[in-house]
Amino acid sequence: MTGVTFEAAIETYAKRLQILTEIMPNLERVAVLRTIGDPNVTFAMKSITQAAPLLNITLELIDIKSADELPNAFAAIKASNAQALLIISSAVVYGANKQVAELAFKYGLPSCSPFREQAVAGGLVSLGPDMKVMAAQGANLVNKIIKGAKPSEIPVEQPTRYEMFINLRTAKVLGLTISPALLGRADEVVE
Numbered sequence: 001m002t003g004v005t006f007e008a009a010i011e012t013y014a015k016r017l018q019i020l021t022e023i024m025p026n027l028e029r030v031a032v033l034r035t036i037g038d039p040n041v042t043f044a045m046k047s048i049t050q051a052a053p054l055l056n057i058t059l060e061l062i063d064i065k066s067a068d069e070l071p072n073a074f075a076a077i078k079a080s081n082a083q084a085l086l087i088i089s090s091a092v093v094y095g096a097n098k099q100v101a102e103l104a105f106k107y108g109l110p111s112c113s114p115f116r117e118q119a120v121a122g123g124l125v126s127l128g129p130d131m132k133v134m135a136a137q138g139a140n141l142v143n144k145i146i147k148g149a150k151p152s153e154i155p156v157e158q159p160t161r162y163e164m165f166i167n168l169r170t171a172k173v174l175g176l177t178i179s180p181a182l183l184g185r186a187d188e189v190v191e
Contacts (some may be wrong), residue, residue, distance in 0.1 A: 101117075
């Protein structure tokens with residue numbers, strides 16, 4: 001996905017929910033893991049809460065403040081009878097990518113994450129910005145500042161490329177079949 005606008009980035013959260021429904025056509029209940037105080041939560045929730053009724057999805061909101069709370073959060077997700085997990089991007093979750101993927105796998109929860117690393121670590125699917133491209137954008141901004149540009153005068157740059165990763169090993173263990181159409185849209189398939 002290239003040429004992404006800020007509005008499209010917001011809609012990426014709704015797209016993650018839609019991907020889960022493509023994988024699980026009878027999906028009705030999705031847990032949303034969110035980090036209290038993270039700025040992504042506000043616009044992510046706007047997108048998700050608008051999309052959920054259109055997809056006939058009930059949301060179960062699970063809040064954490066730190067990675068230490070993840071084991072209890074996943075126990076609460078399991079107790080809520082959620083059938084899948086949608087993860088909202090945050091520094092806390094990114095720092096605990098492997099733990100989040102392992103807990104989702106342990107509890108048999110198909111997960112959709114913003115981070116490639118979670119899909120590689122055992123999460124089901126990820127859809128998020130290409131971090132290499134974002135790093136290059138950041139380096140370009142630093143270069144402009146070094147050359148004398150005022151940071152306040154440099155326009156904000158949104159991600160320009162999004163990638164989807166699907167973990168087929170996890171799908172197999174969870175008893176899920178990924179359609180050829182969805183596999184064809186993936187940037188990478190982990191086998």
